[in-house]
Amino acid sequence: MSITSDSPNGPSTRRNSSKELPDVGNPAADKIFSGISLSAGILILVVLAAVAIFLVAQALPVFSANAEELTAGSFLKYIWPLTIGTLIASAIALLIATPVGIGVALYISHYAPRRFAKTIGYIIDLLAAIPSVIFGAWGAAVLAPKIVPFYDWLAAYFGWLPIFVGPASQTGKTILTAGIVLGIMILPIITSMCREIFIQTPKLQEEAALGLGATRWEMVKMTVFPFARTGIVSSVMLALGRALGETMAVTLVLASGPLNASLIQSGNQTFASEIALNFPEAYGLRMSELIAAGLVLFVITLIVNVIARMITSRYKEFSGAN
Amino acid sequence: MSSAAVTSSRFTSGQAPKWLTPAVGLAAIILGAALSALIGFSVATWALFAGLIFVIAGPILIGIIEGRRKGSDAFARFLVYGTFLIALIPLVSVLWTVLSKGIPGLSGNLLTTSMNGVTGVVDNKTAAGDQPILGGIYHAIIGTLEITALATIISVPIGLLTAIYLVEYATGGPLSRAITFFVDVMTGIPSIVAGLFAASFFAFATGSPSTRTGFVAAVALSVLMVPTVVRNAEEMLRIVPNELREASYALGVRKWRTIMKVVIPTAISGIASGVTLAIARVIGETAPILVTAGFVNSINFNAFSGWMATLPTYIYYQIMTPTSPTSPQVSETRAWAAALILILIVMLLNLTARAIAKAFAPKTGR
Numbered sequence: 001m002s003i004t005s006d007s008p009n010g011p012s013t014r015r016n017s018s019k020e021l022p023d024v025g026n027p028a029a030d031k032i033f034s035g036i037s038l039s040a041g042i043l044i045l046v047v048l049a050a051v052a053i054f055l056v057a058q059a060l061p062v063f064s065a066n067a068e069e070l071t072a073g074s075f076l077k078y079i080w081p082l083t084i085g086t087l088i089a090s091a092i093a094l095l096i097a098t099p100v101g102i103g104v105a106l107y108i109s110h111y112a113p114r115r116f117a118k119t120i121g122y123i124i125d126l127l128a129a130i131p132s133v134i135f136g137a138w139g140a141a142v143l144a145p146k147i148v149p150f151y152d153w154l155a156a157y158f159g160w161l162p163i164f165v166g167p168a169s170q171t172g173k174t175i176l177t178a179g180i181v182l183g184i185m186i187l188p189i190i191t192s193m194c195r196e197i198f199i200q201t202p203k204l205q206e207e208a209a210l211g212l213g214a215t216r217w218e219m220v221k222m223t224v225f226p227f228a229r230t231g232i233v234s235s236v237m238l239a240l241g242r243a244l245g246e247t248m249a250v251t252l253v254l255a256s257g258p259l260n261a262s263l264i265q266s267g268n269q270t271f272a273s274e275i276a277l278n279f280p281e282a283y284g285l286r287m288s289e290l291i292a293a294g295l296v297l298f299v300i301t302l303i304v305n306v307i308a309r310m311i312t313s314r315y316k317e318f319s320g321a322n
Numbered sequence: 323m324s325s326a327a328v329t330s331s332r333f334t335s336g337q338a339p340k341w342l343t344p345a346v347g348l349a350a351i352i353l354g355a356a357l358s359a360l361i362g363f364s365v366a367t368w369a370l371f372a373g374l375i376f377v378i379a380g381p382i383l384i385g386i387i388e389g390r391r392k393g394s395d396a397f398a399r400f401l402v403y404g405t406f407l408i409a410l411i412p413l414v415s416v417l418w419t420v421l422s423k424g425i426p427g428l429s430g431n432l433l434t435t436s437m438n439g440v441t442g443v444v445d446n447k448t449a450a451g452d453q454p455i456l457g458g459i460y461h462a463i464i465g466t467l468e469i470t471a472l473a474t475i476i477s478v479p480i481g482l483l484t485a486i487y488l489v490e491y492a493t494g495g496p497l498s499r500a501i502t503f504f505v506d507v508m509t510g511i512p513s514i515v516a517g518l519f520a521a522s523f524f525a526f527a528t529g530s531p532s533t534r535t536g537f538v539a540a541v542a543l544s545v546l547m548v549p550t551v552v553r554n555a556e557e558m559l560r561i562v563p564n565e566l567r568e569a570s571y572a573l574g575v576r577k578w579r580t581i582m583k584v585v586i587p588t589a590i591s592g593i594a595s596g597v598t599l600a601i602a603r604v605i606g607e608t609a610p611i612l613v614t615a616g617f618v619n620s621i622n623f624n625a626f627s628g629w630m631a632t633l634p635t636y637i638y639y640q641i642m643t644p645t646s647p648t649s650p651q652v653s654e655t656r657a658w659a660a661a662l663i664l665i666l667i668v669m670l671l672n673l674t675a676r677a678i679a680k681a682f683a684p685k686t687g688r
Binding site: 025029032034037040043045054055101103106112120123124126127129130131132133134136137138140143146191216217218220238241242244248251252275276279283287290291294297298301302305306309 | 397405409412420505507508513518522548579581607617641642654657665
């Protein structure tokens with residue numbers, strides 16, 4: 001549905017008297033201009049392909065290297081704990097950010113006083129504007145020490161759960177803290193996307209529900225949530241993509257180490273944090289290994305994002321919102 | 323309680339009295355304080371218990387008076403309000419931390435000197451109280467500005483032209499759909515992967531695996547910036563009314579001229595504010611800079627050779643590897659001061675974006 005489809009060739013080219021009309025533009029420039037914009041578009045595709053190709057090229061030495069030259073004996077053994085650590089941190093982040101994000105979006109779209117709704121949305125967007133390194137520094141300097149008593153409590157009363165096995169870390173620099181910081185960072189993504197979708201709920205449906213005597217919550221359950229379900233899922237997927245690749249929050253907050261089932265002890269590591277911590281000093285095979293790890297991260301986030309986009313595009317086709 | 327309500331008015335009979343919610347709130351605060359005191363008082367547990375009691379007791383009381391449905395409605399309402407308050411906590415806490423920890427570190431030194439020559443010995447003297455905090459972020463500000471400017475110079479033309487192609491020239495064929503799709507995918511590239519890409523690209527191009535300059539970092543940031551610019555410019559070009567284009571064509575103006583003279587000027591406010599937001603987003607990126615530009619303590623004006631520092635990497639290294647390991651608080655003070663400057667820059671860019679969008683918005687005649 002291109003806007004220009006009704007006049008694809010621009011103005012009629014028959015009028016050769018264009019010399020009398022100054023500034024209509026040079027006919028040859030039309031071709032040049034469209035060529036330049038087309039090549040800019042193609043360049044983006046080339047760059048994305050180049051990202052994949054160069055990462056693969058730089059990562060290749062890892063797969064032909066001797067086992068004893070690699071950090072963990074084999075590349076799979078190296079990747080495995082990182083994958084698990086990344087998934088744990090992202091899962092914690094999603095568990096926190098999804099309910100809160102949907103709640104805040106609902107607050108802005110359906111609960112807040114109309115006058116303040118826009119301002120409140122802007123305030124939440126401020127969260128997105130804060131650089132990740134500052135979140136990381138805040139997590140390490142403020143959140144981690146404050147959360148230690150809570151971890152002690154978890155260890156004392158829920159220590160029988162493998163994920164809360166004590167003794168709790170006394171610095172608070174654990175994967176749970178990192179997950180919480182990640183959750184705060186992805187909150188604005190979920191909130192802003194959900195808010196946009198919640199607002200688009202057909203007014204007639206909402207009013208019909210209210211008119212039949214539904215309470216506000218029943219109205220939300222009957223009209224807003226069914227309408228927005230796919231949108232919520234795709235916003236969560238996008239937030240997951242962000243959480244998987246987020247670096248600084250984890251690097252600064254987590255005292256990393258080998259895989260550890262307990263979320264309140266130090267240990268575990270994520271892809272992004274592992275790369276950021278080690279790449280500046282890496283050379284040779286170690287560098288290839290880290291680039292290969294980055295490639296794995298790239299593939300994982302790519303899959304997550306593609307799924308999210310597929311959901312969104314299906315949603316666009318069938319929702320009738322447009 | 324319901325009998326009291328009945329006497330007031332026939333229309334409000336069976337409804338919870340207005341004072342119920344504040345009363346429950348007050349009771350929750352008192353009970354919460356008591357419960358918190360039982361396990362060793364702290365503000366956090368007090369707020370937690372008070373909040374829990376309020377969210378549970380309030381709806382139950384309303385449910386008893388007005389019925390189940392109203393009760394669950396109140397429960398949902400309290401929860402939604404609660405999530406909003408919870409979301410505000412980190413925002414307020416982060417801003418407060420940056421302000422309270424950053425302001426003490428602000429000084430003339432901070433903005434005008436680099437970290438060149440500032441060693442652990444110097445910091446130890448400062449910690450002992452012999453001298454003010456020496457060393458600053460001048461080199462990091464230079465690096466941030468140069469790298470971000472280069473990234474903007476690279477990504478704005480590419481992004482804008484791509485958006486023009488998608489909106490003005492594409493006819494919905496496979497190529498334009500592929501571009502739209504992959505721009506979306508690019509939005510989700512983890513920032514560190516963009517950094518790794520730029521690093522490995524230049525490693526390949528120059529033949530030396532540890533090529534790290536400001537320009538490499540700018541390329542990495544462009545990978546992150548281009549999709550943002552495309553998406554935004556695309557949206558802005560799409561809302562330019564088609565009548566404007568047609569009016570221009572009717573006057574015999576060629577397509578490229580129409581785009582340059584009619585379409586873009588109409589959309590320029592939105593595009594400019596989108597670009598500003600994209601800059602605000604990449605200026606705070608740390609991870610791609612870490613792997614592409616290295617880190618230095620001295621001033622480097624040349625983005626095309628030698629390592630460079632930026633504000634985010636400065637904050638990161640001051641925290642992770644304090645200049646003086648025995649008195650890290652000096653480095654932390656510098657880091658928070660730098661964080662304050664960085665947040666001010668980002669907020670300023672955000673406000674500028676809003677101002678641009680407002681000031682240059684096309685007159686719609688309404």
